[in-house]
Amino acid sequence: MKTQKHHSEKANQRRVAMATLVGTTVEWYDYFIYAMAAGLVFSQAFFEPVGSELSLLISFASVGISFLFRPLGAFLAGHYGDKIGRRAMLVLTLVLMGGATTAVGLLPTYQEAGIIAPIILLLLRILQGLSAGGEWGGAVLMAVEHAPNNRRGRAGAFPQLGAPLGLVMASGMMALMSGVIAPGDAFAEWGWRIPFLFSFVLIILGYIVRRAVDESPVFQEIAEKKQQSSVPVITLFRKHAPLVIVAALVFAACNAAGYMATGGFIQNYAVESVGLDRTDVLNAVTYGAVIWAAATYVTAVASDRWGRVRVYQIGHVVLALTIFPLFWLLNTGQIEMFYLGLTLFALGLGGTYGPQAALYSEMFPASIRFSGVSISYAIGSIIGGAFAPTIAAFLVQQTGTTTSVSFYLLALTVVSLVAVSLIRDRSGLNLSINNEAEQAVGALVTDKRPIPAPVKETV
Known part of the structure; x- marks a missing residue:
């Protein structure tokens, strides 16, 4: 009986890994397709009347x-995820994201519909933002809370892989349309729409996979004991506001650096300023995303052995060392050098992304964990990636050089390195609701409150 239970748990963990991987890949594909189109097409299709720059x-x-x-x-999503469950929120965010993405593919351009076209475009992008804000936290908790305490880093790698794999799919689809199916003017006229419409197929796949997964065991405990927080967000900020800010700053550098590629800046700069071929650039970014995925998985697994904080610190150092070479190599105008720059850069991205799921999950108490990881991630994305492509484009326009962009990214990397160094590594912490007293203190090294005796792990 014990052997059968072990096999059943292993099979369920594999289903959870697949569900979180597929779901987050679909979500980030949707999100990144928009960003790439913004750099390659949308300035002409929806905003051209205000002038090129x-x-x-x-x-x-x-x-x-x-x-x-x-x-x-x-x-x-945090409020309802902590009250009614992780799985329901994951299905809802998936459908919301996919529906908004598909609708973008059906939009008329400014020339066809006037000012209403960019207005609807912005509204659909807002819906994507609402969905992305709730997606990551739910996927991470489903993966990590299902995992054994000594394999949380590895389990947390699967929702993290959704970002680089989503970038692989988005870049690959754009490259296919630009270079094969709709080259030249056809891409700007109608080819860019196909990747958006393809999202409808991905929604169906993601929905089927996610519906087949069991609810998180930690949330099942919370529901059985009726220990849901009445207003999780208020509890989070009343008791853990400094922790939320530090966690957000940890993510800022990785998010800003990543959005150089996922936000469309690299693609636009490489094509319009350096003069590289659009399809070659998209292929190079696809390759870089594969390296990012590999580095994400390796560092997530490494965090189970060497600790989340240590691996994160190394990742930030590597990222700092690769920020300048990325643009130096791109500016040579040689596509081979661009590939090399992306290889180095992706190693730093993976090092600052792989351990994140497990690190965040071990920072917050069970009853408000969904709210804690989701809101920290969302605030970090605003500080880091929200307007990183806009800031980078503005800096290049004002200074005439990408060196200013590198210094901007370096400053954020230093901030994130300091922030992660303020976190106490809690690898292997019992995440059960029964151990909430220990979970509630000691996540920051500055927290000097006595830590209660841990409850023995039962999951």
Whole structure:
């Protein structure tokens, strides 16, 4: 009987891993497709009347506007995720994201519909932001709370892999349309729409996979004991506001650096300023995303052995060392050098992304954990990635060099390195609701309150 139970738990963990991987990949594909189109098409299709330079800034700003609504999505999903469960929120956010993405593919352009076209585009981007704000926290908790305490880093890698794999899919689809199916003017006329419409197929796949997964065992305990917090968000900020801010700052550098590629800036700069071929650039970004995925998985697994904080610190150092070479190599105008720059850069991204799921999950008490990880992630994305492409484009326009962009990213990396160094590594902490007293104190090294004796792990 014990062997059968062990096999059943292993099979369920594999289902959870697949569900979180597929779901987050679909969500980030949807999110990144918009960002790439903003850098390659939307400035002409929706914002052209304001002039070429300003239309590009507005187009990148439309990418960032969704981040302003991610905290609202995180508040809502965190509130209901801590009250009615992780799984229900995951299904809802998936459908909301996919529906908004598909609708973008059906939108008329400014020339066809006038000012109403960019207005609807922005509204759909806001819906994407609401969805993204709630997606990540739920996926992470489903993965980590199902996992054994000594394999949480590995389990948390699967929802983290959704971002680089979503970028692989988004770049691959854009490259396919630009280079094969709709090359030249056809891409700007209608080819860019196909990747958005393809999202409808992905919604169905993600919905089927996510509906088949059991609810998180930690939330099942919370529901059985009727220990849901009445207003999780208020409890979170009343008792753990400094922890939320530190956690948000931890994510800022990775998010800003990542949005150089996922937010469309690299693609636009490489094509319009450096003069590289659009399809070659998209292929290079697809390759870089594969390296990012590999580094994410390796560092997530490594965090189970060497601790989340240590691996995170190393990741930030690597990221700091690769920020300048990325643009130096790109500016050579040689596609091979761009590949090399992306390889180095992706290693730093993976090092600051792989351990994040487990680190965040071990920072917050069980009854408000969904709210804690979701809101911290959303605030970090505003500080880091929200307007990173817009800021980068503005810096290049004002200074005429990407060195200013590198210094901007370096400053954020230093901030994130300091922030993660303020966190106490709690790898292996019992995440059960029964151990909430220990979970509630000691996440920051500055917290000198006595830590209660841990409850023996039962999951």
